[in-house]
Amino acid sequence: MSKSQLTTLCYIENQDSYLLLHRTKKENDINHNKWIGVGGHFEFGESPEDCLLREVYEETGLTLTSYKFRGIVTFLSDDDPAEYMCLYTADSFTGTIKECDEGNLEWIKKSDFLKLEHWQGDVIFLKLLQSNEPFFSLKLIYKSGTLINAVLNGKEIAF
Secondary structure, three states, rough: OOOOEEEEEEEEEEOOOOEEEEEOOOOOOOOOOOOOOOEEEOOOOOOHHHHHHHHHHHHHOOOEEHHHHHHHHEEEOOOOEEEEEEEEEEEEEEEEEOOEOOOOEEEEHHHHHHHHOOHHOOOOOOOOHHHOOEEEEEEEEEEEEEEEEEEEEEEEEEO
């Protein structure tokens, strides 16, 4: 069975930091060596919230107790099928962080994110999250790994 083209991504917040995953452990990982939030592909029958809670628990060992659906991000890249990502933030959780089989989890100051290796489009949606933008739709178009176009709520934006 192929992977769903529906995914979740969550930026778990603790004061001035995000819990980020440095993707270093999986083979053939499109996100290899990038720093990203936690999340993954929907499984059969899951709602966005089901996927969010399962993926966060599987990758971190944490159970989210307060989270918010912030936007939907459409990724287009070369000839790959479109990916639709449900973007969340969370500010409360229980549990203890465990080792992740996809990379290393680390609390990173929000102001330090730009110093890390990341996708160009992540900067756009992280700024939207930090400015408390109302629910948004963001379309990011990549060509050979480089962001070539960004459309926010139906309007092209500079990046």
